[in-house]
Amino acid sequence: xxxxxxxxxxxxxxxxxxxxxxxxxxxxxxxxxxxxxxxxxxxxxxxxxxxxxxxxxxxxxxxxxxxxxxxxxxxxxxxxxxxxxxxxxxxxxxxxxxxxxxxxxxxxxxxxxxxxxxxxxxxxxxxxxxxxxxxxxxxxxxxxxxxxxxxxxxxxxxxxxxxxxxxxxxxxxxxxxxxxxxxxxxxxxxxxxxxxxxxxxxxxxxxxxxxxxxxxxxxxxxxxxxxxxxxxxxxxxxxxxxxxxxxxxxxxxxxxxxxxxxxxxxxxxxxxxxxxxxxxxxxxxxxxxxxxxxxxxxxxxxxxxxxxxxxxxxxxxxxxxx
Amino acid sequence: xxxxxxxxxxxxxxxxxxxxxxxxxxxxxxxxxxxxxxxxxxxxxxxxxxxxxxxxxxxxxxxxxxxxxxxxxxxxxxxxxxxxxxxxxxxxxxxxxxxxxxxxxxxxxxxxxxxxxxxxxxxxxxxxxxxxxxxxxxxxxxxxxxxxxxxxxxxxxxxxxxxxxxxxxxxxxxxxxxxxxxxxxxxxxxxxxxxxxxxxxxxxxxxxxxxxxxxxxxxxxxxxxxxxxxxxxxxxxxxxxxxxxxxxxxxxxxxxxxxxxxxxxxxxxxxxxxxxxxxxxxxxxxxxxxxxxxxxxxxxxxxxxxxxxxxxxxxxxxxxxx
Numbered sequence: 001x002x003x004x005x006x007x008x009x010x011x012x013x014x015x016x017x018x019x020x021x022x023x024x025x026x027x028x029x030x031x032x033x034x035x036x037x038x039x040x041x042x043x044x045x046x047x048x049x050x051x052x053x054x055x056x057x058x059x060x061x062x063x064x065x066x067x068x069x070x071x072x073x074x075x076x077x078x079x080x081x082x083x084x085x086x087x088x089x090x091x092x093x094x095x096x097x098x099x100x101x102x103x104x105x106x107x108x109x110x111x112x113x114x115x116x117x118x119x120x121x122x123x124x125x126x127x128x129x130x131x132x133x134x135x136x137x138x139x140x141x142x143x144x145x146x147x148x149x150x151x152x153x154x155x156x157x158x159x160x161x162x163x164x165x166x167x168x169x170x171x172x173x174x175x176x177x178x179x180x181x182x183x184x185x186x187x188x189x190x191x192x193x194x195x196x197x198x199x200x201x202x203x204x205x206x207x208x209x210x211x212x213x214x215x216x217x218x219x220x221x222x223x224x225x226x227x228x229x230x231x232x233x234x235x236x237x238x239x240x241x242x243x244x245x246x247x248x249x250x251x252x253x254x255x256x257x258x259x260x261x262x263x264x265x266x267x268x269x270x271x272x273x274x275x276x277x278x279x280x281x282x283x284x285x286x287x288x289x290x291x292x293x294x295x296x297x298x299x300x301x302x303x304x305x306x307x308x309x310x311x312x313x314x315x316x317x318x319x320x321x322x
Numbered sequence: 323x324x325x326x327x328x329x330x331x332x333x334x335x336x337x338x339x340x341x342x343x344x345x346x347x348x349x350x351x352x353x354x355x356x357x358x359x360x361x362x363x364x365x366x367x368x369x370x371x372x373x374x375x376x377x378x379x380x381x382x383x384x385x386x387x388x389x390x391x392x393x394x395x396x397x398x399x400x401x402x403x404x405x406x407x408x409x410x411x412x413x414x415x416x417x418x419x420x421x422x423x424x425x426x427x428x429x430x431x432x433x434x435x436x437x438x439x440x441x442x443x444x445x446x447x448x449x450x451x452x453x454x455x456x457x458x459x460x461x462x463x464x465x466x467x468x469x470x471x472x473x474x475x476x477x478x479x480x481x482x483x484x485x486x487x488x489x490x491x492x493x494x495x496x497x498x499x500x501x502x503x504x505x506x507x508x509x510x511x512x513x514x515x516x517x518x519x520x521x522x523x524x525x526x527x528x529x530x531x532x533x534x535x536x537x538x539x540x541x542x543x544x545x546x547x548x549x550x551x552x553x554x555x556x557x558x559x560x561x562x563x564x565x566x567x568x569x570x571x572x573x574x575x576x577x578x579x580x581x582x583x584x585x586x587x588x589x590x591x592x593x594x595x596x597x598x599x600x601x602x603x604x605x606x607x608x609x610x611x612x613x614x615x616x617x618x619x620x621x622x623x624x625x626x627x628x629x630x631x632x633x634x635x636x637x638x639x640x641x642x643x644x
């Protein structure tokens with residue numbers, strides 16, 4: 001790869017519960033090199049930083065070394081943009097407060113900016129994705145959990161302490177399903193995540209023991225949102241009901257979010273969006289049904305058009321240009 | 323009253339469902355003159371504008387005429403800051419879209435700014451009230467309805483179309499109580515308004531026909547949030563339960579709002595706040611209970627310290643200085 005003296009690249013790092021993706025991005029939003037390592041957060045964080053350096057530094061050298069890099073942008077669960085720390089992230093084993101931006105910045109000798117992983121994804125959508133040109137939108141990640149990034153007037157909403165936009169933890173069903181890692185009841189994440197869809201499937205199959213379903217061909221531990229989708233594609237009634245139920249709750253929650261910030265669009269991404277119209281249709285219907293008159297038929301509900309692994313890297317790297 | 327050549331005053335007008343309050347405010351936030359007229363929105367809007375002019379113009383003359391006035395700020399239900407129109411306000415009889423800012427501006431020959439009444443109140447809190455010096459807060463009006471104003475980074479959140487912040491219409495109880503004017507079910511306004519408290523009282527008395535209560539001394543049509551408060555003060559168990567129930571729902575909703583924008587404070591005002599600790603305590607408890615860990619014990623929940631009629635005029639007038 002040629003080094004380009006005047007061209008500054010940005011590095012994007014997305015720290016996930018399982019793996020960490022990283023890449024070098026040019027100013028047009030092309031990922032020119034990328035890789036991943038296991039996050040392995042059960043080990044001390046300095047081991048993670050060393051492993052990352054071992055893989056990422058050769059990539060930096062290949063584009064001309066540090067002088068060709070404008071900075072590092074990082075997304076991580078509970079990443080705080082004000083402090084540069086990961087604070088009490090439920091799905092990472094590092095305990096308490098981890099000064100990750102400081103550690104990375106010292107190791108690489110590059111300016112490093114951290115934010116919440118969902119916020120990073122929203123920045124990626126705004127710069128390169130479905131929200132290009134929009135100043136008011138919300139992104140919702142429907143993955144293992146439910147994340148969110150909120151943009152108002154072209155700016156990420158981070159709140160007074162950096163923690164705004166935890167929409168997966170908003171309560172949608174009073175005294176509803178237990179959310180195991182937080183102990184709360186009836187939050188959106190307990191229903192509209194891959195984990196939630198699996199749970200709904202298990203509950204529906206148990207509640208209707210005599211209803212035939214292709215899902216009964218799987219052992220309970222094999223049921224995932226993916227198997228539910230595959231059964232729905234084959235016309236399975238219970239599988240479709242599972243998505244209808246999920247979409248009804250998700251749509252109602254989205255209506256509430258719209259009545260808060262009145263966005264132009266809501267952009268959905270993450271594993272659950274692979275279910276396509278099975279999840280989109282009931283979600284849209286419930287969203288419109290629950291909106292106050294002035295908001296009806298105004299808000300675009302769309303899937304992200306970015307490749308998932310790309311979106312995470314692009315979003316993180318975009319922090320460098322902000 | 324002396325005219326002061328260099329001193330510019332602002333006019334604040336608050337259009338409510340029943341009456342319209344207006345006043346002249348000096349730059350320090352002192353209301354130096356004020357009055358009110360019936361809104362009488364069953365008559366054409368130009369009659370309203372004429373009535374307002376008749377009362378307000380002499381007040382303007384007494385401070386030196388138009389040259390002493392920096393402008394007019396107005397708050398109204400469904401007032402749109404972008405268009406200057408009142409659009410489809412449910413509790414006004416004027417139908418459809420009313421170009422009120424244009425009409426007032428023409429009549430008075432003064433620059434006129436309109437916003438949502440709840441947003442105007444939030445601006446008043448930020449300039450003169452409990453939110454002085456804060457950049458991230460939410461105001462919730464607990465009156466006949468439930469209104470809200472959201473401030474993020476020191477700016478009112480109005481969204482892409484000017485309608486953001488309709489938190490009274492967010493759904494808090496799936497398939498819950500019917501909201502008569504919108505037809506929605508389970509929205510916050512159906513429970514946490516004066517109307518909602520009255521409805522809860524009627525339901526609780528009917529559900530527990532054998533439970534003694536001072537509220538049974540009133541005819542159904544006499545029961546208001548005020549009578550419930552008076553009975554609670556006298557130790558009435560059902561009256562207290564009514565506020566506990568209201569506070570539980572309100573607190574849960576507030577938790578959801580906090581997880582959206584992570585504010586420093588939530589400021590409550592409106593008639594229902596006269597219930598003091600009867601409404602504050604259960605609200606605070608439910609709010610903290612439903613918050614995701616990173617938000618707990620961080621957000622101030624307080625009552626407004628502005629006199630209600632003053633707050634409306636001050637908030638509207640503050641738009642002139644924005």
